[in-house]
Amino acid sequence: NPLGFEWSKSNVTEITPTLGFVDTVVGNNNLIVHQLLEERAVKYPVLVTLLRRGNMVFASFRSRNGEALKTAEQFQGGGHANAAGAILPKSIRNIPDAVDYLRLILRPQTSQPLNSLESLFAEIELEKK
Numbered sequence: 001n002p003l004g005f006e007w008s009k010s011n012v013t014e015i016t017p018t019l020g021f022v023d024t025v026v027g028n029n030n031l032i033v034h035q036l037l038e039e040r041a042v043k044y045p046v047l048v049t050l051l052r053r054g055n056m057v058f059a060s061f062r063s064r065n066g067e068a069l070k071t072a073e074q075f076q077g078g079g080h081a082n083a084a085g086a087i088l089p090k091s092i093r094n095i096p097d098a099v100d101y102l103r104l105i106l107r108p109q110t111s112q113p114l115n116s117l118e119s120l121f122a123e124i125e126l127e128k129k
Contacts, residue, residue, distance in 0.1 A: 003027035005035055012042050015102045019061075019071060020044035033062045046071055050098045057088045057098045074105060 004027025012020040020042055022033055029049045036042050046063040048071075059075060061068040066081040077086025092098050 002031040002035060005032050008032045009036060009041050012036075012044065012047070013099060014044070015048065015099065016106045018044060018067070019046045019048060019102070019106060021099055021102070022047050022049050024049060029060070030062075033060075037062060037064050048102065050095050052093075052095060055090065055093065057092050057095065058085060059088055059098065059102070060085045071106070 004024055008022050008024050008027070011023045013023065015021055022029075022036065024032055029051075033047050033049060036047060045065050046061055046067045048062075049060045051058045051060065059072070059077070061071045061077075061079075061084045063071075063082050069079055069081050069084040072079055072084035072086045075086035075088065077084055079085055088098055088101060092101050
């Protein structure tokens with residue numbers, strides 16, 4: 001096992017039901033993520049690591065099923081089917097903010113149901129009275 005594998009394995013944070021954030025403290029990020037995917041040690045088919053360099057946060061997506069690129073493209077990123085990345089907006093300055101941002105973009109928002117035409121007309125009639 002690569003250095004840091006066991007710690008990272010027990011510290012994967014859910015972004016969505018199909019994407020997990022792998023926190024790494026020591027060791028080679030790529031080796032750790034590769035082994036997590038190869039051994040199916042976590043339930044997520046796509047894993048992301050986040051790296052802060054200067055004033056930017058980089059997201060690195062990895063998968064075994066070709067989904068990494070699709071995920072990166074949602075952040076105007078690119079790469080290969082199973083290894084892709086993106087630079088997050090400049091307003092994202094640290095890893096916790098990056099995790100929140102990924103969730104905001106990738107989790108579908110539940111919207112309120114639209115009012116029926118009938119209820120809208122009923123409201124108009126009430127306002128007239």
